[in-house]
Each structure stands twice: as structure tokens, then as C-alpha cells.
Amino acid sequence: MVRTTRLYPRPKLTGTPRKTDGGIPLAGIYDYLEDKDGILTVDGVSSVELASRFGTPLYVYSARRIRDNYRRIHDAFAARRENFRANYAVKANNNLSVLDLLRQEGAGADCAGPGEIRMARSVGFPPDRILYSGNYNSDEELRYGLESGAVINLDDGPLLERLLKFGTPEALCFRINPGFGKGAYPGVVTAGPDAKFGMREREALKAYRRAKEAGIERLGVHMMAGSNVLETPYWAAITDRLTGIAARIAKALRIELDFIDLGGGFGVPSKIGETPLPIQDVAKKVVDAYERRLASTPGIGDPTLMIEPGRYLVSDAGILLASVTHVKTSAKRFVGCDAGMNTLLRPALYGAYHEILPATKLRARRSVRANVTGPICENTDMLGKDRRLPRLEVGDLLAVLNAGAYGYAMASRFNSRPMPAEVLVVDGVARLVRERETLDDLVRGEPVPSAVA
Numbered sequence: 001m002v003r004t005t006r007l008y009p010r011p012k013l014t015g016t017p018r019k020t021d022g023g024i025p026l027a028g029i030y031d032y033l034e035d036k037d038g039i040l041t042v043d044g045v046s047s048v049e050l051a052s053r054f055g056t057p058l059y060v061y062s063a064r065r066i067r068d069n070y071r072r073i074h075d076a077f078a079a080r081r082e083n084f085r086a087n088y089a090v091k092a093n094n095n096l097s098v099l100d101l102l103r104q105e106g107a108g109a110d111c112a113g114p115g116e117i118r119m120a121r122s123v124g125f126p127p128d129r130i131l132y133s134g135n136y137n138s139d140e141e142l143r144y145g146l147e148s149g150a151v152i153n154l155d156d157g158p159l160l161e162r163l164l165k166f167g168t169p170e171a172l173c174f175r176i177n178p179g180f181g182k183g184a185y186p187g188v189v190t191a192g193p194d195a196k197f198g199m200r201e202r203e204a205l206k207a208y209r210r211a212k213e214a215g216i217e218r219l220g221v222h223m224m225a226g227s228n229v230l231e232t233p234y235w236a237a238i239t240d241r242l243t244g245i246a247a248r249i250a251k252a253l254r255i256e257l258d259f260i261d262l263g264g265g266f267g268v269p270s271k272i273g274e275t276p277l278p279i280q281d282v283a284k285k286v287v288d289a290y291e292r293r294l295a296s297t298p299g300i301g302d303p304t305l306m307i308e309p310g311r312y313l314v315s316d317a318g319i320l321l322a323s324v325t326h327v328k329t330s331a332k333r334f335v336g337c338d339a340g341m342n343t344l345l346r347p348a349l350y351g352a353y354h355e356i357l358p359a360t361k362l363r364a365r366r367s368v369r370a371n372v373t374g375p376i377c378e379n380t381d382m383l384g385k386d387r388r389l390p391r392l393e394v395g396d397l398l399a400v401l402n403a404g405a406y407g408y409a410m411a412s413r414f415n416s417r418p419m420p421a422e423v424l425v426v427d428g429v430a431r432l433v434r435e436r437e438t439l440d441d442l443v444r445g446e447p448v449p450s451a452v453a
Contacts, residue, residue: 030316030401031065032062032064032065032317032425033319033399035362035363038360038361038362038363038364039359039360039362040357040359040360040362040397040399042060042062042319042425042430043062043063043064043065043425043427043428044425044428045425045428045429045430047060047321047359047360047397047399048360048397049430050321050423050430051321051323051397053430054421054423054430054432054436055421055436056321056322056323056338056339056397056420057320057321057322057323057337057338057339057343057420058320058321058322058420058421058422058423059318059319059320059321059403059404059407059408059420059421059422059423060318060319060320060321060422060423060424060425060430061093061095061098061314061317061318061404061422061423061424061425061433062317062318062424062425063101063424063425063426063427064425064426064427065316065317066098066101066102066313066314066317066404067101067105069312069313069314069316069317070086070088070102070105070107070313071105072279073086073266073279073283073307073309073312073313074086074105074106074107076279076280076282076283077283077286077287077305077307079283080283080284080287081287081290081291081305083302083303083304083305084304084305084306085108085259085304085305085306085307086106086107086108086306086307086308086309087107087108087109087110087129087131087261087306087307087308088102088107088108088109088110088308088309088310088313089110089264089308089309089310089311090109090110090111090112090116090119090120090310091110091112091116091310091406091409092310092311092313092314092315092404092405092406092409093310093314093318093404093405093406093407093408093409094116094119094409095408095422095424095433095434096119096122096123096433097424097431097433098314098424098433099119099120099123099125100123100124101424102313103120103123103124103125107313108125108129108130108131109125109129109130109131110130110131110133110264110308110310111130111131111132111133111150112133112134113132113134113141114141114144114145114148117130117132117144117145117148117150121148127148127149127150128149128151128171130148130149130150130151131150131151131153131173131222131261131306131308132145132148132150132151132152132153133153133155133175133222133224134153134155135155135175135196135197136155136196137154137155137159137162139162139165139166142159142162142163142166143166146163146166146167146169147166151169151171151172151173151218151220152169152171152172152173153172153173153174153175153220153222153261154172154173154174154175154207155174155175155197155198155199156199156203156207157174157199157203157204157206157207157210160172160207160210160211160214161210164214168214168215168216169216170216170217170218171216171217171218171219171220171258172211172216172218172219172220173219173220173221173222173259173261174199174204174207174208174211174221174222175197175198175199175222175223175224176198176199176201176204176221176222176223176242176245176246177197177198177199177200177223178198178223178238178241178242178245197224198223198224201245201248201249204245204249205248205249205252205253208249208253208255209253212253212255218258219255219257219258220257220258220259220260220261220303220306221242221245221246221249221257221259221260221261221303222261222263223238223242223261223262223263224263224264224265224308226265227264227265227311228265228267228268228270228311229265229266229267229277230267230269230274230275230276230277232277232278232281232282232285235282235285235286236285236286236288236289238262239262239285239286239289239290240289240293242260242262243260243289243290243293243294244293246260246293246300246303247293247296247297247300250297250299250300250301251297251299251300254299256299256300256301256303257300257301257303258301258303258304259303259304259305259306260290260303260304260305260306261306261307261308262286262305262306262307263307263308264307264308264309264310264311264312266279266282266307266309266311266312267311267312268311268312268315268316268402268405269316270352270353270354270355270402271353271355272355277312286305287305290305310405311405311406313405314404314405315402315403315404315405315406316401316402316404317404318402318403318404318405318407319399319400319401319403319404320339320343320344320399320400320403320407321359321397321398321399321400322337322338322339322343322374322383322397322398322399322400323337323338323395323396323397323398324336324337324392324393324394324395324396324397324398325337325338325375325394326394327370327392327393327394332370332371333368333369333370333371334370334371334372334373335370335371335372335373335389335392335398336373336374336375337372337373337374337375337383337398338374338375339374339383339398339400339420340373340374340375340376340381340383340417341374341376341378341380341381341382341414342374342376342411342412342413342414342415342417343374343407343411343420344383344400344403344407344410344411345406345410345411345412346406346407346410347382347383347384348378348380348381348382349410353384354383354384354400354401354402354403355400355401355402356372356383356384356387356389356398356399356400356401357398357399357401358389358390358392358396358397358398359396359397359398359399360396360397361390361392361396364390364391365390366388366389366390367390367391368388368389368390368391369386369387369388369389370386370387370389370392371384371385371386371387372384372385372387372389372398375415375417376414376415376417377415383400384400408420408422408434413437413442416442418436418437418438418439418441418442419436419437420436420437421434421435421436422434
């Protein structure tokens, strides 16, 4: 009898059907992952081969899954509203090959700073398809954003006066704090009284009045209230709240809006048993609420409906491969590997859950419970706690799922450990898309003055 690893309920399989060359698809939404003779494969490429060719720790992304994710969410909204655009939140995964893939699919780019603008421009995103959503900007950042030609999204009204010192943008929006938000963890809720982002409605009204006086031709409204939200009712509620604020501002100032950006936060399941976000239903509720508001607000115009998914596009399209380096049996069992909080910060930062598969022992009986830890000198350096696993040995491979978003992008050199490599699997071929750092890279660019010698 062949055993498969069931990650999610069997329905809801998505993705482009294809022949698998003998692999057994893993049940669930991870249709690009397969079990071939007990070895995990990524779009047909063996995890053992990946580790052998590129080393570990290693981020591996499926180009096919990224495309499928973009088309699914884009088509769900575009089928209901022609005047629609999706911008990719570059902060989720800033690898240039990932950016280029999504540009080819038709996405715009939502950029959090000058570095992300530079990266987006380097792969061909046109300036008018880039939204610069910074916060607490320096003058240098404001100047860079203006000179880049990107659409500027300001987090606070007084930032406008500083921006106008360098020129008048053609297009501008302000980030609204709608008063509430939602997220999988408290640390990712980005609206409400304790959030550092955005402005209240009365503050926004003053900001838009000043923008109108300054002669800015195209004005939009922006919001980003949370992250990884899987509850459908939230989307209609937050759309109604933002469009209500937008409508009142447009009416009070007698302005037509060029766009209304609802932000991102579209959730991706992380635990066994969680139901994937029903994106068709979400899109219907959002568009219905959006168009009801426009119909009831004469003079608001026909603003483009915009969203900015990040995690939704790349999270479940990526895994982190790590090699087991030691197994310790003490008060608890600890499985040590070469990926730690320096490689994947989210579990240590806010307790994020990532499924962990024994990539080289998929069919082995999961007979023990263990904490999966990295090599970093912090006790919070845990990728997973109390996980049921087979008896693992040095050299076995682990696969951490949902690692395509906020993985490499949040990684660091903590404990002076080089940054990992990244690979993109395209049509069954693994392509290196970011080189692994070496120990020499750690000392490059740091001249030691003779005065301290």
C-alpha cells in the first residue's frame, strides 16, 4: 500500500494538470509537491538533487505555482470588474526572477522603499505601474520616489509638504487607517489604534484638501489593514469601511478619485485542516460592496479597484530545504538543522506556524515528537515545536512549507552565517536565481582602519 502525506483535505486541488513521471501528488493545495519513492519532489525535481546541486539551506520556488496563484486571484476580480489592477507586494519576496515572472503575468509592483523600486525597475516594471508605499520617509526617500516616476502613497499628511519641496507628483494617494484590521498573528495587524500606519479620516480630509490645492491631478485612496486573513466576511466589511471614507472625502472636496487600493492580506493556509480562502467568493463580496458605494456616490468617478497581494502569490509556492545536522535526545528530542531563525525568522518573530516534512523519509512512520531547531545562539531559534516526525539521522532533508513569502526577504547574517541560495523551478528545470553567500562575503566591504590595528 502506498502512503501519501496528506497536508490538506483532498478537494480544492488547483494548478495546471500535468504528467508526473511516476510521482504521487501530495494531497492538498501543494500540487507542485510530489512523493516519488519516499522523496519529496518540486515540480518533478528531486529534493535530494536540489540539495546536492545547490546545497542547503535552500529556498526553492515553483514558477508554475506562482503563475497559478496570480491568475486565480486576478481572474476572480477582473471577471467582475474590468477597471481592476493587481500590484504584487514586493516585500513578500524580492527575488528578481520572481518579480520578472509576475511582471510578465501583468502585475504591477507595490514597493515599500527605494530599494524595491530599484529592483522593480531593473526587471522592467514601468514607473506608472509602481506604487511607492513607504512610511516615516526620509527626504532622500521622498525625492527618490518622486524622481523615479512611481505613484506616491504617503502615510501621513505632513509628508506632503516635504514631498512638494522636490516637485509636484502627477499621481498621489494617502494611506488610511480604517480603525480596525485583522491578521493571523497580532504582529501583522496593520490598522487600528495601535498600528503605526496610516491616518484617521479627519486627518486624511486635510491631506487631500492640501493635495488638491497643490494641483495634483490624480488622487487615490490606499489602505492595508492586515495580513494572512482567511475569514471571508472581513473583506466585505473592510471594503465597505474604506470606500465609505473615500466617498465622504470625495464628496466633501468635490474630487474624482483615480483609484482605490484595498491593499493585501489575502490569506494562505498554514496548518493541516485549514480551509483555503475562497477567492471567488471574496472577489464577489468585495466588488459588490465596491460598486454599491460608487453607485451611491455621484461625482466620485470610476476609480480603478486595486489590490496588492504578496503572500497569496508566493507563500505556498516556496519551500525551504534544510539538512539535519544533529539529533539530540535530552529532556526533549531536538532535531537540529542548518536553517535557523537567520534563514526563516517568522516562527521566532511572532510564532508563525510552518508545516515541516521529512523530505527524504516521506513514507517513514512518524513515531517521535521533536522540536526542530537551527544553529543560532538563541533559544527562540525554533522552526517548529513538538512536531511528529520519523526517526531522523544526520544528512536527512527537511522541507519547511509556505516559505515563499517573508522567508529570504526577512533573512539575515545573524551569528555571521552567510545568506542561503534561491532556486526557481521552471518547467521541470531547477534554475539558480540567487547565489549562496560565502564566508568571504562576510568580510567583503569592511575595511579595517589602521588606527584600530
